[in-house]
Amino acid sequence: LTHRDYLWTTYINDYLMDENSRIFYLIKTLAQGENLISFNGSNVELVSILFSWLLTSSNIVLRDTASRTLIEILKQHFYLCKSLLLMFENVNDPYVIQRLYAIVFGACTKMREEHHSEYHELAIYVYNTIFDKDLVYPDILLREYAKLIIELYMHQYHDLEEINIEAIYPPYKSVPIPTI
Secondary structure, eight states, X not given: OHHHIIIIIHHHHHHTTSTTOHHHHHHHHHHTTOXXXXXXXXXXXXXXXXXXXXXXXXXXXXXXXXXXXXXXXXXXXXXXXXXXXXXXXXXXXXXXXXXXXXXXXXXXXXOOSOOHHHHHHHHHHHIIIIISSXXXXXXXXXXXXXXXXXXXXXXXXXXXXXXXXXXXXXXXXXXXXXXX
16 A cells, blocks of 8 residues: 555645646546546446546545546446446455445436446445455445445335345444544
8 A cells, every 4th residue: 555655646646636637627527427428438437447546545635526526427337336346346445445335325326317237236246245244344434335325226126135134234243443
């Protein structure tokens, strides 16, 4: 993490907040709900990956704008939700994972079209990745976002028999979260 922060995070904190930066312009434009009409599917995925890496920034304005932008992208390209979570599943920065789950939940609440099969796959993936474990991931906010993704799916579609619903609610079996 320190090596990445030294190279990447210091770079994006300075460069991307420049109003003349193309990436900053793209982030601001997409955060306002502009469509990615001129982008094909693979370009949308690449932009989503880039913006996911911006979540490592210590600049809260950049991080929050990238988060809002990702929600806008994912609500229009909902199929990317699961693939982004899969792609970052083993990243060693817990904050990035937590933020991605928050973003996916935001996309679930804002999607305009019905994506029943994609959402079903996403809910099963979230359950299997976070809750169907001997030890649940020890991050309070990540668990809450994961729970909300599943609850929202169940509220909309009522067909998630593949999971143990009790497992998504506390108390969880996990490594104790340290008191700071």
